[in-house]
Amino acid sequence: MRIRSLAAALTGALALSVLAVPAAHADGDTTITDVVVNGGAELALGPTAPKTFRVSVTARDNSGIREMNLHVRLPSYIYRASDRGLTCTAVSATTTTCSGSWTVDTSNFYGNGPADDPWYIEAYVYGKDGDWLSADKAATFTVRRQAKLTANASPEPVRKNATLTVTGKLTRANWETHKYGGYSGRKAKLQFRKAGTSTYTTVKTVTSGSGGTLKTTVRATADGYWRWYFPGDTTTSTAGATGDYIDVR
Incomplete structure (x- = not known):
């Protein structure tokens, strides 16, 4: 440096x-x-x-x-x-x-x-x-290096037991370009918090793709919040996306 x-x-x-x-x-x-x-x-x-x-x-x-x-x-x-x-x-x-x-x-x-x-x-x-x-x-x-995550679940609303697609992006600070850049090849956890509760539970783990993209599908069983969580590594911080609320009907 x-x-x-x-x-x-x-x-x-x-x-x-x-x-x-x-x-x-x-x-x-x-x-x-x-x-x-x-x-x-x-x-x-x-x-x-x-x-x-x-x-x-x-x-x-x-x-x-x-x-x-x-x-x-x-x-x-x-x-x-x-x-x-x-x-x-x-x-x-x-x-x-x-x-x-x-x-x-x-x-x-x-x-x-x-x-x-x-x-x-x-x-x-x-x-x-x-x-x-x-x-x-x-x-x-x-x-x-500070990491950031986004999360989006769709469709909204969704029928009970229908397929829900959750996407997102993992980025981290680049001190050379002075911007956030995609962080690929990293394992991020898809987590769910049921409405009325305060704790997220890990549903599955997904590896980020090109540009840090994340995508997977799950079954919608209850109202609640979906987010991605990155536990960090030796050079990059932990990060958690803001939960995206899904109304299950």
Whole structure:
């Protein structure tokens, strides 16, 4: 991935993992006990719209924490501190949590590489007694390309036990063209929610065709909502279409 401007592009679960810190990067008993990115939720970016998310790091030292510096890093490309600095709160006499916000603007991306590589949280933590810890990879997390789904069931209305055709399209953000593009060869679930209930049930699984198209037939047995659902993959987010209501007569 190339980026037009480092300052413009990154103004950070998401597969989040806290990594052990090598002893060579620490002096004393300072430790990182927790890292949370985007509140633990999936982080998916569209083709152009900027997105802001938060990173929180909790650290401990027997004398208390004096200061923290945090950066988000995609190796060789992006390295930046929080947009507006950090807010730090003492959890106890020994433990402090610091949080900050990062904004990613994918309109400055030239390609889809950021979805292929792990992103890192860099943390520098200083105890009140002079102890310190430097972690190049305090945690890793994943940024995914945002997916979208549509759904349409027909005919409307339909007779009971008649054949119903459900179509749709699976697309995902392309950070090279800055548009959504069809995502073919992916398994999407056709789901049904009976009128008066709140839960969707998977009826069958269909593989998306050229341009991300989806199409299948089912029997219409009751009033309710039909939708497509994509569970996501290593580079692409989950997505669920808005349910299309069918009146069965």
